[in-house]
Amino acid sequence: MNLHSFSAAFLVADVVKVFNPQSPQARAIFDLAIVVIVVMVVIFAVVVGIVMYALLGFPRWREGERDPEQVEGNNTIEIVWTAIPLAIVTILFVLSARTMGISDPPPPPKPDIVVIGHQWWWEARYTNSGAIVANEIHIPVGKAVALRLDSVDVLHEFWVPELARKLTTVPGHPNHLWIQADKPATYLGFCTEFCGTQHAWMHFLLVAEPQEEFQKWEQAQLAPAPPPASENAQKGLALFEQMTCVNCHAIKGTIASATFGPDLTHFASRKQLGAGIVANTPENLRRWLHDPQQVKIGAKMPNFKFTDEQVTQLADYIETLK
Numbered sequence: 266m267n268l269h270s271f272s273a274a275f276l277v278a279d280v281v282k283v284f285n286p287q288s289p290q291a292r293a294i295f296d297l298a299i300v301v302i303v304v305m306v307v308i309f310a311v312v313v314g315i316v317m318y319a320l321l322g323f324p325r326w327r328e329g330e331r332d333p334e335q336v337e338g339n340n341t342i343e344i345v346w347t348a349i350p351l352a353i354v355t356i357l358f359v360l361s362a363r364t365m366g367i368s369d370p371p372p373p374p375k376p377d378i379v380v381i382g383h384q385w386w387w388e389a390r391y392t393n394s395g396a397i398v399a400n401e402i403h404i405p406v407g408k409a410v411a412l413r414l415d416s417v418d419v420l421h422e423f424w425v426p427e428l429a430r431k432l433t434t435v436p437g438h439p440n441h442l443w444i445q446a447d448k449p450a451t452y453l454g455f456c457t458e459f460c461g462t463q464h465a466w467m468h469f470l471l472v473a474e475p476q477e478e479f480q481k482w483e484q485a486q487l488a489p490a491p492p493p494a495s496e497n498a499q500k501g502l503a504l505f506e507q508m509t510c511v512n513c514h515a516i517k518g519t520i521a522s523a524t525f526g527p528d529l530t531h532f533a534s535r536k537q538l539g540a541g542i543v544a545n546t547p548e549n550l551r552r553w554l555h556d557p558q559q560v561k562i563g564a565k566m567p568n569f570k571f572t573d574e575q576v577t578q579l580a581d582y583i584e585t586l587k
C-alpha cells in the first residue's frame with residue numbers, strides 16, 4: 266500500500282462512519298461486529314502461530330535425510346478441529362440472529378416514509394403528510410421511523426452507516442428498514458450497490474431533528490412554491506414551463522408535476538445539489554443550468570445550451586424555491 270492509498274483508506278474510514286453507531290440498531294450491529302472481529306483475530310493468531318511454529322521449529326528436509334515419521338488418522342485431532350469451528354459458527358449464528366431481531370423488527374402495515382432510488386438520486390415520500398423531497402431526508406430524533414425502500418430503475422442500496430444496516434432497493438419488490446437516530450445531527454447516506462456511471466454520487470443527507478423542528482420542516486415542504494416576484498424570476502418560471510423541464514420535474518403551484526427528476530418545490534432549502542456532488546450555491550446552480558453534464562457526467566438531465574441571460578432568469582426563479 267503506498268502512502269496515497271493509505272491516507273485514502275483513512276479518508277474513507279472518516280467519511281463512512283461504520284464504527285460510530287448512533288442508534289440502537291447500529292449499536293447492535295457494531296457490538297456483533299466487535300465480537301466477530303475478536304473471534305477472527307484469535308483464529309488468525311492461532312493459525313499464524315501454528316504456521317510459524319512449523320516453519321521455525323522444524324528445519325527443512327534435505328536430500329539424503331530420513332523422511333519424517335508419517336502420521337495418519339487421529340480421532341482426537343479430527344474431533345477437536347470439527348467441534349471448535351462448529352461451536353464458533355453456532356455461537357456467531359445465534360448472536361447474528363439476535364442482532365437481526367434488534368436491528369430489523371417486523372415492519373408496520375404502513376411505512377412512515379417511502380424512499381425511492383433513482384439513477385442517481387433519492388426521493389422520499391412522507392406517507393402521512395404527503396410531502397415529497399429529494400436527497401435530504403428529515404426524521405424526528407429518538408424515534409424509530411419505518412422506511413419502505415423502492416427503486417424505479419435498477420438495484421440501489423440505501424445506507425446510513427451510523428444509523429442502520431444496508432438494504433437494497435429492488436424494482437417491484439419493496440424492502441423495509443427501521444431507522445432511528447439518538448442525537449440530532451446530519452448523517453451522511455450513500456448508495457452502496459453499483460447502479461451506473463454516477464453511483465458514487467448518489468449521496469443523501471439524513472437530518473435528525475427534535476420533533477417540533479421536524480414538524481415545522483415537514484409543513485414547509487408541503488407548501489406550494491410562491492409565485493415569483495421579480496421580473497427575471499417570472500421569466501425564469503415561464504422558461505421552466507416552456508422548456509421540457511416540466512417533463513421531468515415537479516414544482517408544486519405550477520403546471521410541473523413530473524417525477525422523473527427531483528421535486529424542485531423547495532430546492533433552494535437543500536444543502537446539496539446533484540445528490541451531493543456539489544454544494545447548493547447560486548454559482549453551482551448556474552453551472553448546473555449551463556450544463557449538468559459538466560457538473561455530473563452522465564446525469565439524466567440534458568444540456569439545454571441556454572444563453573447566460575436564460576441561465577440568470579432560471580437561476581433567479583429557482584433560488585426563490587425555499
Ligand SMILES: [Cu+2]
Pocket residue numbers: 420421422456457458459460461464465467
Ligand atoms: Cu448506486
